[in-house]
Amino acid sequence: MNTSTARRVLASIAACATAISLAGCGSSSAQDATTIEFWDPYPQKTADSTWEAFVKDCAPEGYTVKRVGYAQSDLLNNLTTAVKAGNAPQIALIDNPKMPTAVDAGLVTDIEAAGVDVSDYDENIEGPGIIDGVQYGVSYGSNALGLYYNPEVLEKAGVDPASITDWDSLNAAIEKVVESGAKGITFAGISGEEGTFQFLPWFWGAGGDLTDAAGSQAEQDALDLVSGWVKNGWAPKSVATDNQSAAWDLFLTGEYGFSENGSWQAESAKEQGFEMISIPAKDGGVAPVPTGGEFITIPTQEDISDEKLQATVDVIECLIGTDENLKATNDEMVYLAAKSDVREQQVAENDVWAPWVDAVENAEGRTTEVGLEYETISAQLSEDLQAALNS
Template identity: 40%
Template sequence: MSRRPRRRPVLLALVITAVLVGTDAGCAVTGGSSGGGLAGKYFVWDPYPQFDQKSAWAGLLNACGKEAGVTVIRNSYDTGEMATMVEVAAPQQAQPDVLIVDNPTVSTLAHMKLLTTTAQSRLDTSAVEPNLLAAGRLDGSTYGVPIGANTLALYYNKAVLKAAGVDVSSITDWASLTSALRRVTATGRKGITFAAVDTEEGTFQFLPWFWGAGAQLGNTRSAQAVAALTLLTDWVRKGYTVPTVLTNTQDTSWKDFQSGNVAFAENGTWQLAPAGKLPFDYGIIRVPARNGGSAAVPLGGEFVTVPVQQDTSRYGVSSRIVTCLTSAQNSLATDRTLSYIAPTAAVQRKQVAADPSLAVWVSAVQSAKGRTSDNLGPAYPAISSGLANAVHDSLSGSKSPQAALAAAKPAAK
């Protein structure tokens, strides 16, 4: 979840037009194997519309194309639109040669037979950390290479904790965190802010508590799942949270923390740059698990994949472009631009050497978990939707945690 997905309504006719005509990037056809006139041109779709053609990211794409002896034609789409774009493009043979896509979408596209495996495209993934690679696996095969990862941790306001007499080192489990929130609230401040909006963002932010209780996505009505939802529901009921958690996105939740009146904010690596501009001292700790230690946190970030093409001779160049984009040298620069933690241990060490404050994030990523890593494949979106609704219903008080999760079970199926 490197940035909040902007989910605009996408009309099918507009999607087809965009696929066949292209975008302002300057291409007439966005697909990679549509036929004549494409010699020497390779098409890359990415979910980074915030980077224009003069950006360092666009420069890297051009450089990787040049290294492979071709011209890269780039098109950028919002994260929430990408899967739809690919699904519509495939029957038209207008899919890109290289597709950069949010990691939970990889297994869905793979299930639809729209992506090549790394064995087919001959991509080397041997240096990638296994838990990161697992987010792009389905039925024993890997599809693509992660370009970087982000995840969640707890930012904290040092002054607010000091005023409440809370030593952050004492927070080691749910009980000690809840005690800290109670003490902060007694001073007139709010204990914690997070996003509980009923979308994927809400699920993403619930997963550390869900997994920290020992719950599994294959069983969203387990006692462990109920414990996690009960924890957050009790926090809301007792006034430990900001009053807007039900409508908070990760962006608006961060604004709560910026106010200086909240002790903790559950948020991600993408807030590191804004955190450097906070008017108060802050720190970062891992999300605690129920009974101690650190909770598993969800992996955000994208995979660089090679879509299936009718003209398989294009795979060689496509793979060279992917290899260039995800190389150790380029990964260090790219992950700095995208506020990502690198997918390989070697580059992670370089990141920490350059910026020791990243150590907590590297630690979190190293033990993080892909949302589809349990071979959930295309089942994940329904599971996520069910969990998001359950969180919303329980935190709003309309249902008990047990009833809310029981109602989510049909969606999980």
């Protein structure tokens, strides 16, 4: 063994022995040493998108960023394969309810130990990425759910949106809208996580607790509410298969009074003259909504040099390392930032965000309290929702 080879072997052994243990040890990756591979769940953002340019512009000197967009449902499976094969990307954006799964499978590493500043972020937004006291990712921002309404439809029906403060007043408003000749409400009840995501505000708004969800009174109350809209003819039967985009397309017809949908529709809503109120809890007040968005993570590497790890951190810092960078990333993704002072800047520049601040600040992480159990809980809630909507 020559001196140079011996040094490389010793360096590899030393790296494997570090306390932070950012990666498992094994054969070196075949990836280009000067390429930072960046995976995200935004395949709709193509090579000519502003997001593509935004990410690539974060390449440190001497490096390039190779971005790959996977469907949300495929990213974790592909990441599992890549980690096992020893050619994982340096950065991956993981949907927040998938974080416990990624950590349990050993797919991601301690991002704070890697050198990423995780201070001053909102605890409720970061919760799903912190497991057993270790922060495995940084959520740069969140989207949220709200209750959009069509002012023209409500005015014709004689409904004051300020009067909607609980479920009874919401139902009374929807009934008036329908009696006026318009249609009631759209929402997404599709099977799977997307439908559960939209069901949770009603479940939590009824006092629900994910540690005791299935068969609880809160679940039954929420199921009765949303299935009752369908049975009364206030919501279309298609809600059982509608995703959030389909529910929004129905609302865009101008025929409906209300639509439960996300902050990502805020600009579209503004263009149409639609407005938003927070989703009401059963007995009054604002219902918690689930945090949305992704976590920036550093996947487990077979072998990564100190220099490339630092370059990886530099890319992440370019995206979120300063208030200016964090704001730019959230503006690009149409999210509200996970830091209050940056959110204030966003609202100051664009008042469309003002109604969403309370929703984001009071949102709850789906997995924060229940961890890996959320997958089973979500699946059961989805099954129960489908049964109620199709009964």
